[in-house]
Amino acid sequence: MPHYEVKHRSLLTLLLVLPSLIVLGTRLLLGTSLPAITATHWSGSAYPDGFTDTRVFVTVCISLAIGGAVLGFISFSLSHKPVLHSLLLFVGGLAAWTSAGLFVSCAVPSALAGDPTQALLSGGFTVLSIVASLVGLLPVWIAGVYQQHAKESQAKRRQRVAQAQGRDTSVPVANTATTSSAQGFNQTASASWWFWLLGLFPLAMGIVMLTVLKGDDESETLIMLISGPLFVLILTPLILGLCKIRVRITEDQVRVSSAIFAFPLRTISVNQIKEVRSEEILPMEWSGWGWRFFPGGSAVVLRRSEGLSFDLEDGKRFAVTIPDSQRAAAILHSKMNRV
Numbered sequence: 001m002p003h004y005e006v007k008h009r010s011l012l013t014l015l016l017v018l019p020s021l022i023v024l025g026t027r028l029l030l031g032t033s034l035p036a037i038t039a040t041h042w043s044g045s046a047y048p049d050g051f052t053d054t055r056v057f058v059t060v061c062i063s064l065a066i067g068g069a070v071l072g073f074i075s076f077s078l079s080h081k082p083v084l085h086s087l088l089l090f091v092g093g094l095a096a097w098t099s100a101g102l103f104v105s106c107a108v109p110s111a112l113a114g115d116p117t118q119a120l121l122s123g124g125f126t127v128l129s130i131v132a133s134l135v136g137l138l139p140v141w142i143a144g145v146y147q148q149h150a151k152e153s154q155a156k157r158r159q160r161v162a163q164a165q166g167r168d169t170s171v172p173v174a175n176t177a178t179t180s181s182a183q184g185f186n187q188t189a190s191a192s193w194w195f196w197l198l199g200l201f202p203l204a205m206g207i208v209m210l211t212v213l214k215g216d217d218e219s220e221t222l223i224m225l226i227s228g229p230l231f232v233l234i235l236t237p238l239i240l241g242l243c244k245i246r247v248r249i250t251e252d253q254v255r256v257s258s259a260i261f262a263f264p265l266r267t268i269s270v271n272q273i274k275e276v277r278s279e280e281i282l283p284m285e286w287s288g289w290g291w292r293f294f295p296g297g298s299a300v301v302l303r304r305s306e307g308l309s310f311d312l313e314d315g316k317r318f319a320v321t322i323p324d325s326q327r328a329a330a331i332l333h334s335k336m337n338r339v
Helices: 009-033 054-076 082-113 123-135 138-143 145-164 193-211 218-240 325-338
Strands: 037-041 050-053 185-190 244-249 253-258 264-269 273-281 290-294 297-301 305-312 317-321
Touching: 009 054, 009 082, 009 138, 037 054, 037 082, 050 054, 054 082, 082 123, 082 138, 082 145, 138 145, 145 273, 185 325, 193 218, 244 325, 264 297, 264 317, 273 317, 273 325, 305 325
Parallel strands: 297 317
Antiparallel strands: 037 050, 185 244, 244 253, 253 264, 273 305, 290 297, 305 317
16 A cells, blocks of 8 residues: 655644644733723624634634644644545644634624624734635645645546557557648637536626625625625636647647636746656646646646646656647647656
8 A cells, every 4th residue: 555755744743733823822911901891793884793602612712722733743643644634634624724814703703792792803814714714725725735635646547548549558649640740739628518607606796795785884885885896807718728728849849728818827947848748637636626726836727638747857747638638738748758
């Protein structure tokens, strides 16, 4: 059974321990200013409608933070079981950081107000809680075990395909694009229907914020007036722009860009390519759908389909889903042989 390396152990340790320190440090800093009852729930109003005994709240948050850290440390010894390792690290990191974000977002407003019934949950505390939960996803991302497992699985799958086709994987694929390499390559790929709907969602949300929703006070209305344009002008082009991509091979580089808004996603020079293959791109082997980043590489994955898989000279990897990928790989092989 292969044993995968857990990367960045020092950083992982810090990320797992820090939530407990945040909860304890916040509790000590607030001291007696934290009332016996803490506001823990707000529903559509600036003022809370749910409360928890502070001692219980502190105990639950610190227990979740410590428990999450313990799960993360246990996962270090299970790197030979990549799925279990990733699951424990995911749950542990998310639990630890979510509890820390929740504690700060609830305890600080309660302490500042003195009276928990008057605790105001500003947009800043909401953002803090969301950011904390997102930070909780970092440990499984930077550990690199799942990526190593995915890379090994891809290599085994390529070997099985080659054996089924009667090819020797140690022999490079013959160049079949000598005559077409000068013509270059220019193809587009489109995402599944649900990805298009996902791209339209922030547009709809932005319109609703601008035209329908109204806050209970001027501050909430101002937040919606700011958030609406952000959803429309930033999130919509970013997500919708990934619904259709273009891959172009020029004389000396490969360029991946949005076919809708034309913003660049990745540019790779031919002399940066160590190896390129045409193969089936499985989203879960490249960290999911969309524009993905992970330790040791990145990918633009729209669906499960054929595409190009790159091994670069700097040790990183890149993949993109694109039709006619065999011709693209052959063109690149031809250009690499001339470099």
